[in-house]
Amino acid sequence: xxxxxxxxxxxxHRSIRGCTFLLWVATLLLLAESRRAKQPRCPxxxxxxxxxxxxxxxxxxxxxFPPDVVSLSFVKSGFTEIAGGSFLHTPSLQLLLFTANSFDxxxxxxxxxxxxLEYLFIENNKIESISPHAFRGLKSxxxxxxxxxxxxxxxxxxxxxxxxLTKVDLRGNMFSCDCKLKWLVEWMYSTNATVDQLxxxxxxxxxxxxxxxxxxxxxxxxxxxxALKKTLAxxxxxxxxxxxxxxxxxxxxxxxxxxCSFMEWDHVNMxxxxxDTIESTSTVVCKPMIIDxxxxxxxxxxxxxxxxxxxxxxxxxxxKIQDIDILKIRxxxxxxxxxxxxxxxxVIADSSKAGSTTVYKxxxxxxxxxxxxxxxxxxxxxxxxxxxxxxxLILSSSSQRxxxxxxxxxxxxxxxxxxxPEMDDVYAVKHFKVKGELFVCLTRFIGDSKVMxxxxxxxxxxxxxxxxxxxxxxxxxxxxxxxxILGSDYSLTQVYQWDTKKGQFVHFQELNVQAPxxxxxxxxxxxxxxLASSFKGKxxxxxxxxxxxxx
Numbered sequence: 001x002x003x004x005x006x007x008x009x010x011x012x013h014r015s016i017r018g019c020t021f022l023l024w025v026a027t028l029l030l031l032a033e034s035r036r037a038k039q040p041r042c043p044x045x046x047x048x049x050x051x052x053x054x055x056x057x058x059x060x061x062x063x064x065f066p067p068d069v070v071s072l073s074f075v076k077s078g079f080t081e082i083a084g085g086s087f088l089h090t091p092s093l094q095l096l097l098f099t100a101n102s103f104d105x106x107x108x109x110x111x112x113x114x115x116x117l118e119y120l121f122i123e124n125n126k127i128e129s130i131s132p133h134a135f136r137g138l139k140s141x142x143x144x145x146x147x148x149x150x151x152x153x154x155x156x157x158x159x160x161x162x163x164x165l166t167k168v169d170l171r172g173n174m175f176s177c178d179c180k181l182k183w184l185v186e187w188m189y190s191t192n193a194t195v196d197q198l199x200x201x202x203x204x205x206x207x208x209x210x211x212x213x214x215x216x217x218x219x220x221x222x223x224x225x226x227a228l229k230k231t232l233a234x235x236x237x238x239x240x241x242x243x244x245x246x247x248x249x250x251x252x253x254x255x256x257x258x259x260c261s262f263m264e265w266d267h268v269n270m271x272x273x274x275x276d277t278i279e280s281t282s283t284v285v286c287k288p289m290i291i292d293x294x295x296x297x298x299x300x301x302x303x304x305x306x307x308x309x310x311x312x313x314x315x316x317x318x319x320k321i322q323d324i325d326i327l328k329i330r331x332x333x334x335x336x337x338x339x340x341x342x343x344x345x346x347v348i349a350d351s352s353k354a355g356s357t358t359v360y361k362x363x364x365x366x367x368x369x370x371x372x373x374x375x376x377x378x379x380x381x382x383x384x385x386x387x388x389x390x391x392x393l394i395l396s397s398s399s400q401r402x403x404x405x406x407x408x409x410x411x412x413x414x415x416x417x418x419x420x421p422e423m424d425d426v427y428a429v430k431h432f433k434v435k436g437e438l439f440v441c442l443t444r445f446i447g448d449s450k451v452m453x454x455x456x457x458x459x460x461x462x463x464x465x466x467x468x469x470x471x472x473x474x475x476x477x478x479x480x481x482x483x484x485i486l487g488s489d490y491s492l493t494q495v496y497q498w499d500t501k502k503g504q505f506v507h508f509q510e511l512n513v514q515a516p517x518x519x520x521x522x523x524x525x526x527x528x529x530x531l532a533s534s535f536k537g538k539x540x541x542x543x544x545x546x547x548x549x550x551x
Contacts, residue, residue: 040064061086071095081105088113095119104128112137121145132158140164148172156183165193177206179221179549185214221550224481225509226495226530226542236533241520242288244295248524249275250531252539253283260286260299265524272541278309278318287335291344291362298346300332308367322366330355338384340391340407345370347393349379357382357395371413373405381428387438387454394429402426420459432475434482434498441484443473449486451505463504474519478528478544487516513540
């Protein structure tokens with residue numbers, strides 16, 4: 001009886017264990033089925049297989065796909081953009097393809113959350129813009145195609161961080177080979193990825209050329225601009241820059257307040273600051289002149305005569321040392337300083353009927369009248385220049401054409417040589433050189449101002465610029481850049497830049513200076529400043545800034 005009882009009890013235990021096992025298996029099956037029921041199904045408009053999905057004519061990027069999908073394609077879809085984070089719900093993707101779609105932009109971080117993506121094909125679409133960070137995070141991508149999208153350019157450094165790339169296909173686009181694409185040429189030279197042959201659709205100099213054959217130096221992407229740096233609260237009729245005692249100074253002639261205002265460059269704060277003044281009356285020119293480490297200032301006035309001041313270093317102030325002959329200089333309009341055969345001179349252009357343009361010479365103690373040039377002609381400007389190794393002066397006058405004087409070493413004075421033909425009513429003449437060739441800018445108040453070139457025997461016209469109240473046409477040279485600035489009392493001041501290939505000036509920039517009368521350049525601490533005097537408004541200081549169009 002005991003054996004029968006034990007046998008029955010063992011059988012019961014085995015039955016209970018068997019039921020428990022079956023219940024456990026059933027529970028697992030129910031859990032699996034439950035999980036299967038919660039897994040995403042293939043979105044509407046898409047066809048899914050075990051690991052692939054193809055979507056056609058969908059209006060937006062679906063956010064749910066079966067978890068085993070590793071390749072996803074969109075064909076003829078209607079969404080207008082690939083927005084940021086569009087594929088955060090499909091992190092297993094290894095291949096993504098877009099073809100014949102209508103979207104026109106790819107946003108920042110559009111492919112975020114795809115750490116395993118290796119192949120990305122965006123082909124035969126109509127893309128107008130791609131964010132610079134559209135492909136950010138695709139560190140595993142080895143093949144990228146942006147073929148046949150009519151792209152004209154690509155954002156700089158769009159492939160940054162995609163170090164695994166081995167193949168980039170950019171064929172079939174309309175790339176404009178300008179400065180915006182210079183970075184791509186640089187990248188093609190540095191990358192290990194293979195890039196198929198590409199062609200420039202423009203601009204004309206590059207049209208049809210292979211982008212793969214271009215080098216970074218093929219692009220001229222450095223330009224410049226004059227940017228307003230500071231406005232000074234006074235009018236001025238002339239401005240002069242000079243260096244004295246290793247310091248940089250500028251001096252403005254203020255006709256209404258009757259003073260010469262000096263400013264010095266502050267190397268600490270990197271700006272111009274007030275330094276000193278010379279009180280005068282109806283000041284038109286404050287001309288600095290340095291002789292044997294002594295600073296002289298020739299102050300030309302419309303009333304009360306003109307004077308010469310000297311900087312007294314011990315007292316650190318300007319002291320008047322000489323008056324200029326009031327019988328010769330009645331209405332001064334311009335002053336030029338120069339040195340010939342080791343001797344120092346300055347010349348004052350006098351614009352009165354009774355006055356006379358006069359050359360003054362330094363004799364060791366003061367300045368004395370050395371030579372008077374054609375009285376009664378009402379000269380408005382004098383320019384000193386070198387022609388064929390010989391000193392010359394060009395006098396501009398309202399009553400005759402510009403007259404050229406040449407220095408006679410035998411007579412130690414200037415002799416009239418010739419004039420500039422067919423150039424009446426010239427207010428001023430300024431010269432400049434390009435690659436050793438001599439040019440002059442001739443200013444007319446109304447009509448045409450002109451650029452002329454010295455051909456070995458005379459000046460010949462090469463270019464005209466319309467003048468609308470112009471009293472200054474100033475050439476300015478900064479490094480390899482040659483400019484000419486044409487002021488205007490009735491319009492904006494026009495800045496022109498020399499085009500070496502054309503052998504002429506081309507329009508460069510406009511400046512808003514009221515009634516400009518003079519421009520002067522200061523180069524200091526690796527910076528360049530353009531000082532602009534204004535007769536009817538505030539005097540201005542511009543800085544010449546370099547701009548990289550490829551950045």
